[in-house]
Amino acid sequence: MDVRSVEEWKDLYIREHSLYQGFTERLEHLVQDLLEQVGIELFHVESRTKSIERFMQRIANPSASFRDPVNEMYDLSGVRVVLYFAEDLEKIARMVEEEFTVHKDFSVPYDALQDPDAYGYRSIHYAVSLAPHRATLREWRRYGEMKAEIQIRTILQNAWSAITKKLPYDEVVQSKSLLKRKLLRMSALLEEADEGFLSVWDFVRQGPLPPDSGGAGLSQPPKGPKPSGGVGGETSHGTGASPRFTQSRSGGDGISVQTLRLYFETHAQKLREWTAAAAEIGYPVSARSEEYEGKSLENLVAILSAADIASMEDFEAFLGEMEDGGIGRQHLRTIFRSFEKEIPQWRIDTYSLFFLLVLNAKWDVLQKKDLVQLGIKGATDRIKGAE
CATH class of the missing domain: 3.30.460.10 (Beta Polymerase, domain 2)
Structure with a gap:
């Protein structure tokens, strides 16, 4: 020294x-x-x-x-x-x-x-x-x-690093150590697991999952209306049934500012639940001017179209998937952890919240598109306050 x-x-x-x-x-x-x-x-x-x-x-x-x-x-x-x-x-x-x-x-x-x-x-x-x-x-x-x-690192590599730091170093590095031999086998299993998860992900990316034939494989969710529920599978405490949109991929009107506005007006409880979930995570969701929220609705229409969510039925199905098992919450947490220091300065209204949800959940589809030409990049910058 x-x-x-x-x-x-x-x-x-x-x-x-x-x-x-x-x-x-x-x-x-x-x-x-x-x-x-x-x-x-x-x-x-x-x-x-x-x-x-x-x-x-x-x-x-x-x-x-x-x-x-x-x-x-x-x-x-x-x-x-x-x-x-x-x-x-x-x-x-x-x-x-x-x-x-x-x-x-x-x-x-x-x-x-x-x-x-x-x-x-x-x-x-x-x-x-x-x-x-x-x-x-x-x-x-x-x-x-x-x-x-x-x-x-991958998640599994990170787990390996965190756990092995707790182990006695001298015994681990001994060439004939029983502990080292056990760890070598475990590291091989983790590598296999990383490759296995990638194989599953590649399978999912190929398109809709085939129906379960009765074995223990992956099965496609049943089609048809989903039960009304809160964010992350929580029970909704709203009263009465909300009207549903029934357009299919093969017909019906596409998503527009008007149909989205009507949907949110008739699903006010769902809107409140998602807003409360985001606020709990830490998002600064607040009411904005009518002009700002109108533009947010236009941006939501644009990203839904880019993500191949073509009808209100598709949009309802997407929200149902996000509610099941708290998947939507996890996507919002992922964004929050990645931008935690910047998010307090973001300009987020309720419609921007759904925009971020689609952006993260449908990134495998969106990343193949020209997001600048489609206006998605500009909409993202707008939320971040960069314009």
Whole structure:
């Protein structure tokens, strides 16, 4: 280590800590923006700045060989991207390599995951700093020399990492350890599970699921009217039956501002339930001007059309799917976790709420469309207050 004492390094990091916190926050927002452009559905993105205590533990470790720990540690700022499916790992990895300066000697890139002799179910780690074209920008200039770590994992890789950190390291790394042999088998099972989930997802993406023939396979939901219920399967306490729209995919009027407005007027209880669910998650849903809400209805019509929800019957079926098992709530939580720091400034009325729900739930369909030409990108920016 440098001639400075451990306490002197501590004092230096204390003085720099707020700068690293700012860097971490900006870096997380940048990664989220880049991921949004790639168009991949994420589980969540998280970040952290190494605490003073953890920094001290690292440099006080007898095996530490830092000469300048503040500049040599690549994980003082860190961002973690957690994905649903392993097929997306390479795409995100290539994005990081294109958008940042990667320090390969301190990284575990995507290609390293293919090493058959590697131990455990490893995830991707990149030691990065800002690319030259970004580091020279005025808003990034103060962070130009700073380094960070970007981790890219599936949900199962994240579970593996979290659990194995609790285990005794010395016993794990012993070449003939019983614990290591057990963990090797478990890591193989997790890798199989990731591949299995991807196979199921590929099957689902091919189109409607075939009817169950009596076995234990996946079955298509029964057709016909769904029972009226609250968001996430909760029972509705409204009185009386609401009129239903019965247009089919093969006929009837398409969705319009007028039909949507009538639907929400005649399903006021459902509207209140979704609004309450969003508010509980943390969305700032509020009444807007008549002009703003009218435009929100137009944007909802546009995204429903782009998502191939072509009739009011289709729209009711979609909402029924979102209510079953709390699927809709989960989609809203996913969006909220990804943009938690920005959402308080968003301009969300009730119709915008349904727009976000469709955007996340039908992303596999929407990502194949020209969202700029269809006005979906502009509508999203409007909700975020970017226009």
